[in-house]
Amino acid sequence: MHDFAPNSFAEDEENEDDAWTPLQLAASQGDLPLVQSLIPTCDVNAPPNGFYGRNALQAASAHGHLAVVRALLASNADPNAAGGNNGGLTAVQAACSGGFAEIVHVLVAAGARIDAGPARYRGRSAIQAAAEGGHVALVRELLDLGRVDVNGPIARYAGCSALQGAAAGRDTRYLELVPILLDAGADADAPPARYNGRTALQAAAQSGYLEMLDLLLRRGANANAPGAYYNGRTALAAAAEAGHKTVVRRLLESGADVYALCGNPPQRRALELAVAADQSDVIRLLESAEGLGCEELLEEQDE
Secondary structure (H helix, E strand, O other): OOOOOOOOOOOOHHHHHHHOOHHHHHHHHOOHHHHHHHOOOOOOOOOOOOOOOOOHHHHHHHOOOHHHHHHHHHOOOOOOOOOOOOOOOOHHHHHHHHOOHHHHHHHHHOOOOOOOOOOOEOOOOHHHHHHHOOOHHHHHHHHHHOOOOOOOOOOOEOOOOHHHHHHOOOOHHHHHHHHHHHHOOOOOOOOOOOEOOOOHHHHHHHHOOHHHHHHHHHOOOOOOOOOOOEOOOOHHHHHHHHOOHHHHHHHHHOOOOOOOOEOOOOOEOHHHHHHHOOOHHHHHHHHHHHOOOHHHHHHHHHO
């Protein structure tokens, strides 16, 4: 997925370390002795600053530093504090993203909410973060707890459901994970995030993972689901633009509409996106499907 950076972020990313407190930096690095020496004189719950900021507990959780997490919780760190600008992950969401199951257990025991929704910009709920990271065992644990919504709200900017996040993956962990989510009630055709979102099938098509695409099609995913409002792509357009010829062919065989429009105005067809990306093999395939030659297509675009 493409990044979408709202204009409201004014922090200077070049000086990112300057926005972190000494305790946050030490926690991020897993330096337990330094963390212990700083706790008496630092605010353990100082909020995140900077574009990539995290508070101390979030920083330790994101990097898998269990001993630091325990020390911070023992010093009254808030397990449910809101995250920073970019992603806005809480501590347990950050731990789920990294697949750090033991840290998740410790945080939940300390009162962390695993059902908290995602932040507005690129946020992930706990199960969305775990699924996107391909952490099969952790996803199973979260589902077994019964306190997460597999179809819960997604971030407005570049958000993804648990299934959409898993469908974008490109290895066998994700092939194992997608049926687990579907069997737990995940909506195969959940709409994409308004900005830079993808349905599960669109995500698989964009990544070019044919086995994932076939799995989703067998489970009833819609090959003609509309794309997101901003930077959206149909499944066919996503595969065509990325040059995944085999995926394009499979989508055509599954009834994908070659004339469907998507993307920012003026919207374009899959063939037009393939031409713009110079995907010659895909162009020929789509020309045949549309009954057009490339010269005719270019004339259309010039009109």
